[in-house]
Amino acid sequence: MEILLNELINLELVANLCAIGVKRKPPTPRNLSVWHVTNLLRSAQLIAKGDTRYWEGDDTPSGIMSWGRIWESAVDCYLQNYAVQRDRVYLPDIELEKNDVFGSLDGLMCLPDLGWIVCETKLRFTLNDEIPLDHLQQMRAYCHLAGANEVCYVSGHLSSAPPTAKAAMRIIRFTGQSIGECWQGIVNTKEYLIKQGCGPKRNQSAH
Numbered sequence: 477m478e479i480l481l482n483e484l485i486n487l488e489l490v491a492n493l494c495a496i497g498v499k500r501k502p503p504t505p506r507n508l509s510v511w512h513v514t515n516l517l518r519s520a521q522l523i524a525k526g527d528t529r530y531w532e533g534d535d536t537p538s539g540i541m542s543w544g545r546i547w548e549s550a551v552d553c554y555l556q557n558y559a560v561q562r563d564r565v566y567l568p569d570i571e572l573e574k575n576d577v578f579g580s581l582d583g584l585m586c587l588p589d590l591g592w593i594v595c596e597t598k599l600r601f602t603l604n605d606e607i608p609l610d611h612l613q614q615m616r617a618y619c620h621l622a623g624a625n626e627v628c629y630v631s632g633h634l635s636s637a638p639p640t641a642k643a644a645m646r647i648i649r650f651t652g653q654s655i656g657e658c659w660q661g662i663v664n665t666k667e668y669l670i671k672q673g674c675g676p677k678r679n680q681s682a683h
Contacts, residue, residue: 487542494549509676511666513579513617520665530674547599551630559585572621575663579621593626594618603635616650616658625649
């Protein structure tokens with residue numbers, strides 16, 4: 477046997493090519509000067525543990541993040557076909573804003589009897605079907621931004637023990653009360669961080 481080529485594949489390049497194929501926006505670094513839904517939700521968890529700061533995370537691409545983007549592009553194709561089969565439309569990669577807080581939705585889909593609903597795609601390294609609380613809160617926040625009550629939640633599951641993979645699509649309806657309470661919690665977290673002099677880089681310099 478003679479190996480003529482042995483090189484690593486740049487997964488971020490693969491993710492970019494997939495995104496182009498489904499007409500997603502070119503990936504750009506997250507705007508660190510504005511408030512984001514996911515950052516505020518994570519900040520609330522930190523505050524509850526006594527760590528008062530605005531969580532900004534690390535947007536440096538990693539292999540895991542790139543696989544997540546590849547999975548998003550694959551699901552975009554699936555949801556686009558799902559919508560077309562019902563004479564409706566799917567729009568990937570939507571950014572919305574309320575109360576000076578931005579949310580990056582994986583997509584919006586129009587369905588018969590439901591109208592426009594939020595779409596959220598996750599790649600999970602477990603076969604556990606239970607939806608994590610942080611996923612639920614993120615979806616509730618996106619519902620508030622989109623003025624919707626329903627979410628199409630698509631989860632991909634990978635496991636090494638046992639070695640298997642599966643995917644599921646669930647349409648979830650949240651109560652208006654749970655959506656409102658979630659958003660109010662996000663706004664309260666933002667206002668608390670402002671009082672503490674914490675926040676996105678722009679906001680920190682302004683206080």
